[in-house]
Amino acid sequence: xxxxxxxxxxxxxxxxxxxxxxDERVFVMGQEVGAWDGTHKVTRGFLDEFxxxxxxxxxxxEMAIAGAAVGAAMAGLRPVAEIMxxxxxxxxxxxxxxxAAKVRYMFDGQFKVPMVVRAATGxxxxxxxxxxxxxxxxxxxxxxMYLGCPATPADAKGMLKAAIRDDNPVxxxxxxxxxxxxxxxxxxxDFVLPIGKGDIKRxxxxxxxxxxxxxxxxxxxxxxxxxxxxxxxxxxxxxWLRPLDLPLIFQSFKKTNRCVIVEESLPFYSFxxxxxxxxxxxxxxYMDAPIKRVSAMDVPLPYAKEIELMALPDAxxxxxxxxxxx
Amino acid sequence: xxxxxxxxLTRAELIEVYHQMVLIRRFEEKCKELxxxxxxxxxxxxxxxxxxxxxxxxxxALKPTDHVITAYRDHGIAIAKGADVKRLMAEMFGKRTxxxxxxxxSMHLADVNVRMWGGYAIVGGHLPxxxxxxxxxxYNDDGEVVLCFIGDGATNNGYFHEALNLSxxxxxxxxxxxxxxxxGMGTPVEVSSGQPELHKRAIAYxxxxxxxxxxxxxxxxxxxxxxxxxxxxxxxxxxxxxxxYRYEGHGVSDRIYMKRVEEMQTxxxxxxxxxxxxxxxxxxxxxxxxxxxxxxSVAAIVEEAVRFAEESPTPTAEDLTRNVYA
Numbered sequence: 001x002x003x004x005x006x007x008x009x010x011x012x013x014x015x016x017x018x019x020x021x022x023d024e025r026v027f028v029m030g031q032e033v034g035a036w037d038g039t040h041k042v043t044r045g046f047l048d049e050f051x052x053x054x055x056x057x058x059x060x061x062e063m064a065i066a067g068a069a070v071g072a073a074m075a076g077l078r079p080v081a082e083i084m085x086x087x088x089x090x091x092x093x094x095x096x097x098x099x100a101a102k103v104r105y106m107f108d109g110q111f112k113v114p115m116v117v118r119a120a121t122g123x124x125x126x127x128x129x130x131x132x133x134x135x136x137x138x139x140x141x142x143x144x145m146y147l148g149c150p151a152t153p154a155d156a157k158g159m160l161k162a163a164i165r166d167d168n169p170v171x172x173x174x175x176x177x178x179x180x181x182x183x184x185x186x187x188x189x190d191f192v193l194p195i196g197k198g199d200i201k202r203x204x205x206x207x208x209x210x211x212x213x214x215x216x217x218x219x220x221x222x223x224x225x226x227x228x229x230x231x232x233x234x235x236x237x238x239x240w241l242r243p244l245d246l247p248l249i250f251q252s253f254k255k256t257n258r259c260v261i262v263e264e265s266l267p268f269y270s271f272x273x274x275x276x277x278x279x280x281x282x283x284x285x286y287m288d289a290p291i292k293r294v295s296a297m298d299v300p301l302p303y304a305k306e307i308e309l310m311a312l313p314d315a316x317x318x319x320x321x322x323x324x325x326x
Numbered sequence: 327x328x329x330x331x332x333x334x335l336t337r338a339e340l341i342e343v344y345h346q347m348v349l350i351r352r353f354e355e356k357c358k359e360l361x362x363x364x365x366x367x368x369x370x371x372x373x374x375x376x377x378x379x380x381x382x383x384x385x386x387a388l389k390p391t392d393h394v395i396t397a398y399r400d401h402g403i404a405i406a407k408g409a410d411v412k413r414l415m416a417e418m419f420g421k422r423t424x425x426x427x428x429x430x431x432s433m434h435l436a437d438v439n440v441r442m443w444g445g446y447a448i449v450g451g452h453l454p455x456x457x458x459x460x461x462x463x464x465y466n467d468d469g470e471v472v473l474c475f476i477g478d479g480a481t482n483n484g485y486f487h488e489a490l491n492l493s494x495x496x497x498x499x500x501x502x503x504x505x506x507x508x509x510g511m512g513t514p515v516e517v518s519s520g521q522p523e524l525h526k527r528a529i530a531y532x533x534x535x536x537x538x539x540x541x542x543x544x545x546x547x548x549x550x551x552x553x554x555x556x557x558x559x560x561x562x563x564x565x566x567x568x569x570x571y572r573y574e575g576h577g578v579s580d581r582i583y584m585k586r587v588e589e590m591q592t593x594x595x596x597x598x599x600x601x602x603x604x605x606x607x608x609x610x611x612x613x614x615x616x617x618x619x620x621x622x623s624v625a626a627i628v629e630e631a632v633r634f635a636e637e638s639p640t641p642t643a644e645d646l647t648r649n650v651y652a
Contacts, residue, residue, distance in 0.1 A: 059491055071460075
């Protein structure tokens with residue numbers, strides 16, 4: 001099947017567009033998704049192509065955007081709601097957690113909630129404290145809602161299509177820094193990557209690096225550096241924080257017996273905390289070294305670039321962490 | 327005051343309405359008794375007695391294909407929309423035959439078969455869901471209307487503003503009905519609302535204001551609701567405020583203050599059941615035999631519901647983990 005080298009934002013756009021063509025019930029809603037072509041240009045040209053019925057600009061009302069998506073999904077539509085950035089999703093937290101994630105259970109299966117909330121995520125670029133969140137683990141804490149975060153354009157297409165076709169609510173975060181980065185993406189309109197399936201982004205023997213989102217890029221760079229020094233790293237991109245592909249992580253760990261967890265988000269009660277706990281609980285007999293975690297520092301992000309960068313993870317920090325356990 | 331001679335409802339329909347109002351009253355009294363006897367569990371039990379005319383009057387104005395959604399004071403609304411009384415009582419008992427499988431409880435009664443979309447226990451949280459359900463009707467152009475009950479207390483959080491505004495900009499077929507029972511928990515409306523005439527909020531959204539209606543009088547509510555529902559069906563959202571009264575505390579276990587005892591006496595002089603009976607007698611001088619049949623019929627239904635609930639099985643470990651995901 002043919003593929004094209006396109007940026008992640010175009011891969012996401014292709015996924016959304018193909019799903020809207022495929023299924024009349026799929027529609028997009030959110031701030032600036034229509035006339036403005038989307039804040040991140042993922043819905044560029046949609047208003048012209050699909051019209052105002054299926055491309056719905058909303059007021060700046062995150063609670064209502066998320067909540068109305070829940071209601072529309074319960075009633076049989078398949079909304080793809082855009083929250084401009086994940087920073088604003090805190091305003092929608094109640095609608096996502098108390099309703100999107102729980103109505104199916106609370107009413108014992110009377111309703112399905114086939115909705116996707118897309119939100120741009122990521123630290124940095126001097127966006128400062130309130131605009132520099134990567135809070136995926138918080139949202140992945142609650143049963144009932146899936147959470148995916150793609151690291152490559154191909155994954156972005158295949159994962160978003162899976163999210164739209166699934167009957168469960170999905171919070172789908174898109175790393176802002178990755179929107180412009182290109183990669184090969186299959187043209188196939190049925191290129192769907194299964195929900196909850198992680199991916200080995202680089203095979204290796206000595207250390208397992210578990211990561212997602214932007215951490216994949218840092219981990220691959222680190223693995224490249226370490227390879228030149230004779231250390232072989234296996235980089236696992238979990239792709240989905242919920243459901244989490246623990247079998248893939250365990251399988252790798254049984255081989256390497258060492259693990260570094262890399263995430264862009266904060267260290268306390270984090271992705272790294274969860275993976276480390278799972279490994280000690282289930283893989284203790286295979287463990288040859290302490291589990292290391294690389295994350296942002298436990299501070300709000302400042303404006304000044306020099307100290308902002310100090311607080312953020314990067315490939316060098318991943319290399320240093322790996323070296324501590326080999 | 328409504329002119330009962332203008333009603334289009336037949337004598338049989340009116341007896342049915344009265345029967346439903348009495349059923350709600352006796353159902354709630356039974357729930358209180360069983361809660362005090364610890365047969366019904368939970369931290370709260372929010373009863374609907376006193377507000378019967380509002381729920382029954384508004385729902386009577388709907389077609390069976392129209393939709394209802396409400397907050398946690400939901401028993402009477404569920405009965406009025408036609409949910410199975412036995413399965414409602416079983417839900418109170420936390421039985422697996424309950425409408426929500428014993429997993430929702432008193433505050434989360436939904437019955438998708440009669441388009442009762444549930445009770446919701448985060449104040450205001452169901453309002454955007456109502457907008458979303460109405461969006462489905464607008465999207466599919468199916469002519470269905472959503473009737474959303476709102477407690478007076480919910481008019482002061484962000485959900486109210488965001489959901490009503492969204493319904494206005496999208497012209498959604500929603501009847502927003504504020505059940506103003508004078509208190510949000512224990513705080514009087516005039517203490518919590520800068521504009522205590524809550525229907526006037528409609529102006530802020532450019533929404534049709536159907537004003538205040540006597541929520542203790544079935545005929546008054548029904549008449550306004552009929553106009554409101556037909557307006558919403560063709561022309562977009564409307565707001566109604568029904569002045570009503572709850573005879574219990576916020577929950578049954580809450581204290582009733584002395585001030586409220588006196589206030590309640592004035593409302594009880596206009597008790598919804600008393601008002602309805604006297605109007606029926608005025609309309610149909612020979613109706614006494616039919617009225618006399620209502621209480622025994624209701625008693626049998628409530629008794630049967632309690633027996634069904636008591637004899638039903640409790641949920642299993644399998645139920646515990648079922649329907650988290652679709």
